[in-house]
Amino acid sequence: MNVNIPAWPKTDKERARRTRFTFLFHLRPVTLPARALRWSQTFGLGGSSLLLLILLAATGLLQMLVYQPVPGVAYDSVVSLERDVTFGPLIRGVHYWSANLLVLVVLMHTARVLLTGGHLGVRRFTWVLGAGLLLGVLAASFSGYLLPWDQRSYWAVTISTGMLTYVPWLGEFLQRVVLGGPNVSDATLVNFYTLHTSIAPVALLLTAGWHFWRVRRAGGVVVPPVDSVDDEKVHFWPNLLVREIAQGLAVVALVLLLAAVLGAPLGDRANAGMSPNPAKAPWYFMGFQELLIHFHPAFAVLVFPLLAVLGFVALPYLVPEGAAVGTWFLSPRGRRATLLAAGLALVLTPALVLVDEFAAGGPGNWLISGLVPVLTLTAVCGGFTVLIRRRLATDTAETVQAVAVLLSTAFLVLMIIGVWFRGAGMALTWPWTGGAA
Amino acid sequence: MSDPQTTRRGFLGWLWAGLGVVALGELVWVGLTFLRPRRKSGEDVPELLVCGPVEDFAPGTVTAFPAGRFYLARLQDGGFLAMHRECTHLNCTVPWSQADERFICPCHASTFDITGQVLSAPAPRPLDLLAVRVENGLVKVNPQKRTRRSAYRPEQVVHA
Numbered sequence: 077m078n079v080n081i082p083a084w085p086k087t088d089k090e091r092a093r094r095t096r097f098t099f100l101f102h103l104r105p106v107t108l109p110a111r112a113l114r115w116s117q118t119f120g121l122g123g124s125s126l127l128l129l130i131l132l133a134a135t136g137l138l139q140m141l142v143y144q145p146v147p148g149v150a151y152d153s154v155v156s157l158e159r160d161v162t163f164g165p166l167i168r169g170v171h172y173w174s175a176n177l178l179v180l181v182v183l184m185h186t187a188r189v190l191l192t193g194g195h196l197g198v199r200r201f202t203w204v205l206g207a208g209l210l211l212g213v214l215a216a217s218f219s220g221y222l223l224p225w226d227q228r229s230y231w232a233v234t235i236s237t238g239m240l241t242y243v244p245w246l247g248e249f250l251q252r253v254v255l256g257g258p259n260v261s262d263a264t265l266v267n268f269y270t271l272h273t274s275i276a277p278v279a280l281l282l283t284a285g286w287h288f289w290r291v292r293r294a295g296g297v298v299v300p301p302v303d304s305v306d307d308e309k310v311h312f313w314p315n316l317l318v319r320e321i322a323q324g325l326a327v328v329a330l331v332l333l334l335a336a337v338l339g340a341p342l343g344d345r346a347n348a349g350m351s352p353n354p355a356k357a358p359w360y361f362m363g364f365q366e367l368l369i370h371f372h373p374a375f376a377v378l379v380f381p382l383l384a385v386l387g388f389v390a391l392p393y394l395v396p397e398g399a400a401v402g403t404w405f406l407s408p409r410g411r412r413a414t415l416l417a418a419g420l421a422l423v424l425t426p427a428l429v430l431v432d433e434f435a436a437g438g439p440g441n442w443l444i445s446g447l448v449p450v451l452t453l454t455a456v457c458g459g460f461t462v463l464i465r466r467r468l469a470t471d472t473a474e475t476v477q478a479v480a481v482l483l484s485t486a487f488l489v490l491m492i493i494g495v496w497f498r499g500a501g502m503a504l505t506w507p508w509t510g511g512a513a
Numbered sequence: 514m515s516d517p518q519t520t521r522r523g524f525l526g527w528l529w530a531g532l533g534v535v536a537l538g539e540l541v542w543v544g545l546t547f548l549r550p551r552r553k554s555g556e557d558v559p560e561l562l563v564c565g566p567v568e569d570f571a572p573g574t575v576t577a578f579p580a581g582r583f584y585l586a587r588l589q590d591g592g593f594l595a596m597h598r599e600c601t602h603l604n605c606t607v608p609w610s611q612a613d614e615r616f617i618c619p620c621h622a623s624t625f626d627i628t629g630q631v632l633s634a635p636a637p638r639p640l641d642l643l644a645v646r647v648e649n650g651l652v653k654v655n656p657q658k659r660t661r662r663s664a665y666r667p668e669q670v671v672h673a
Contacts (some may be wrong), residue, residue, distance in 0.1 A: 231605065235620060238603030257552025259604065349579055349598075351605035353619035369621075369635065502621045 104316070105292065110308040111299040113315055116404075117192070118297050120323040121185035126284065127324050128178040131331060133277065135171040143223065145269035147262050150225040151345045158342060169335030175217050177331065179360050182213050190391070190480060191414070193401030193473065194298040200392040202290040207389050208283050214360060216276035219268040221358050222260070230346035231355040233268075234260050239357075239364060242373030259348070300402035353500050362494030363487050369502065370432050372446035379450065384487075391480060399473035410474035413464045417478040420460065421485035429493060433504055457482065555657030558582055564652040567673045575609040575616075575627060581656035583643050584609060584616075586627050592670035595643040595654045596629045602636040616640065628665040638663055645671040 085091040111117065142161060144153040157164040186206065189195050195203035222233045237254050241247040256263025291297065310316075357365050367376035405411035457479055464470045464478055499505035562581040570576060570587040577584055577598070586594045600607045605620035615632060616625040623636035630639050644658040650673070662669070 231620070235603035235605065241604075252550040253548055255550070255552075257550050257556070258554040259599075261552050261557070263551045348582075349606055351600075351607075351619045355603075355605055355620035373637070500619075500622075 101313070104312050105296060107309045107311055108296050108316060109299050110310045110315075111402075112297050113310065113319065115319070117299065118188060119184070120320070121181055121188055122291075122297075123320055124323060124327050125178060125181050125185055126288075127327050128174045128181060128331070129280065129284065131170060131174040131328070132178065135167045135174070136273065136277075138167050139171060140273060145223070145265050147225060147265055147346075150223065150265060154224045154226075154342060165339050166332075166335055169339045170331055172340030173331050173334040173338075175220060177327075177334075178213055179217055182210055186210060187484075189298075190477065192298055192404055193399060193406050193477075195392040196395055196399050196401050196473065197397060198294045199290070199298065202287060202294065203392045204389055205283055205287040205290060207385075209280065209287060211385075212276060212280045212283060216272060216280065217360070218358060219272035219276060222265065222268045223272065224342055225265070225346045226343040227346055227350075227352050228341070228343045230260055230348070231351055232357050233264070234351075235355050235365070236357045236361055239368060239373075239377045242368075242377045244374050244378065260346075298402045301400060354498060354502050356494070356498070359491070359495045363491035366429075366490040366494035366498075370429070370445070371449060372442045372444075374442060375446040375450065379446070384483075387480075387483075391476065394476050395473045399471070401473075406474055406477060409468055409470055410477060413468050413470050413474055413478035414481050416464065416468075417460065417482035418485045421482050421489060424456075425486045425489040426493070429490070429504075555659065558656040560655060560657055562654050562656055564654055567647060567650050567652060570652070573614075573627070574611070577609065578654070578656075581643075581654060583654060583656055584640075585645070585652065585654065586629075588627060588670060590670075590672075592672045593645050593647065593652055594628060594670055595645045595656075597641040597643060597659055599641070600636055601631075601638045601640060607640070628670075630665045639665055642669060647671060647673045 085094045139157065142153060142157045142164070144150060154168075157168055161167075189203065189206065195206075218233075218236065222229045237251050237260075240251040240254065243250055252258060254264075254267065255261070256267050356362060364376065364381065367380060370376075371380070400406065405414050460482060461475055461479060464475060468474075470478065493504075496507040497504055499509065558581050562578060564570075564576070564578060564585050570585065570593075572587050572589050572591055575584050575586045582598050584596050584598055586596065588594065598606050600618040600620065600623055602618065602621055602623050605618050607616045607618045607623075607625065609615075610617050613624075614627065616629070618624070618636065621635055623634065624632040625636065625640055626632050628639070629642070631637075639662055642660045642662055644655045644660075646653050652673075
């Protein structure tokens with residue numbers, strides 16, 4: 077470590093410098109395993125998420141000085157930001173693209189952790205905190221969706237909160253608490269603005285701090301067992317530091333490029349009397365909107381999401397302690413099982429969507445399009461478990477990983493269908509004939 | 514020391530715990546009450562909207578009243594029905610298409626006939642009804658009084 081600091085500070089100035097230096101550097105480890113440096117071990121996704129959060133905080137703070145959270149004025153203040161404020165479009169563009177990339181990067185980070193066993197053993201609770209962060213990022217992003225008060229935001233929030241009304245018994249109450257009334261109004265805008273600019277950022281900051289602390293306590297990112305690669309230790313400075321700076325610069329460059337070239341979209345002013353065709357939820361909720369097309373509403377908006385969140389949080393606790401972690405897909409056997417799961421979901425999901433589209437007539441009663449599909453899904457997962465257990469002899473960790481990949485790939489396919497393959501009237505189309513919104 | 518349940522110290526301890534639970538309950542109650550929806554249903558529409566004389570509305574037509582967020586439909590037999598303009602699927606605003614003689618939701622393609630009955634899914638129930646009355650040849654609607662219905666029935670129609 078060629079850091080030029082005297083061994084024992086003699087003056088106040090030196091002491092202060094030492095304090096500042098050590099404070100900044102105690103946030104990072106002094107040494108780390110050389111194996112953790114490999115880019116393909118993590119792709120730097122966790123760090124990139126933090127950087128995007130910082131970009132969002134900075135550009136969000138600037139926009140708060142211009143934006144006015146009152147219907148009738150909100151849209152004009154965004155137009156003014158785009159037209160009159162120097163670098164206004166750039167700041168708004170950086171915020172928009174950082175937000176979209178954050179959702180994407182956080183999802184990729186989740187996948188990386190799942191596929192390298194980074195959620196197992198001592199890192200179990202870190203995963204639970206990560207699940208909270210994922211939900212927090214979605215809430216922050218969704219609450220920001222309404223603020224421009226254009227047609228896209230108004231109707232996306234109308235139909236997304238409309239999905240809540242299908243929750244049995246509590247639905248209407250939930251929708252009204254979220255909206256502050258029976259429909260999207262001034263009360264909704266204040267609710268969303270406060271959630272977006274105070275509640276979500278503070279919650280994310282606290283949870284992220286806890287998450288990072290847990291990662292440090294676990295000895296850093298998950299790495300393969302010692303016997304597979306040599307156990308060399310390297311100093312954080314400069315080995316990891318230069319890599320983090322390089323990745324950070326690349327992420328900033330990408331965001332700036334997207335913001336400068338594409339900017340952030342702003343449609344026509346919100347009009348409560350005219351719904352656009354089609355009206356779509358934000359892209360990360362399109363999986364649910366697609367579920368709503370095929371399943372009984374109570375299952376699409378309550379049973380499935382609840383099971384998904386519970387399963388997601390419980391995932392590391394399904395695997396017994398002491399599983400071998402750190403290599404991609406856990407083992408060659410795990411890789412085969414995972415690829416099989418992903419392939420199966422990629423084939424089966426579009427097939428089922430097509431069958432439902434042309435054979436059945438949309439959602440029926442809770443038995444036909446609720447309980448029966450849930451039992452079928454359980455049977456498919458069960459059958460798949462038996463298959464990989466028998467044919468590939470997977471252990472518990474590999475089996476859980478493969479089933480999780482099966483389900484999340486299926487949901488991902490639904491989201492892609494919803495975003496790109498649904499056109500006017502939510503009919504199936506090709507993306508190049510007007511599917512993408 | 515005797516049994517903590519019977520000593521004065523033990524009793525006071527339980528008392529504090531009980532008071533703590535009560536205080537927590539109050540906090541939750543205050544919080545939830547504060548978060549209750551501020552805007553009431555129908556707050557942003559007038560209590561009574563005079564749509565106009567009966568003869569202004571031709572049978573088989575639908576007239577929009579944006580100020581009251583509803584449609585006034587006159588059926589072929591001359592009866593009136595007032596229906597809220599929100600789709601029962603996900604609350605989009607449904608326009609009337611005179612050419613197709615049906616309401617077509619632009620968001621997810623639900624369609625409703627002139628009586629508000631669902632012609633094609635995903636909408637789960639007919640358009641909500643509003644109270645109509647005809648007085649001295651004038652059609653009047655109360656946009657604040659909105660009722661859900663599971664099906665269209667002839668007695669929902671108001672005759673002049």
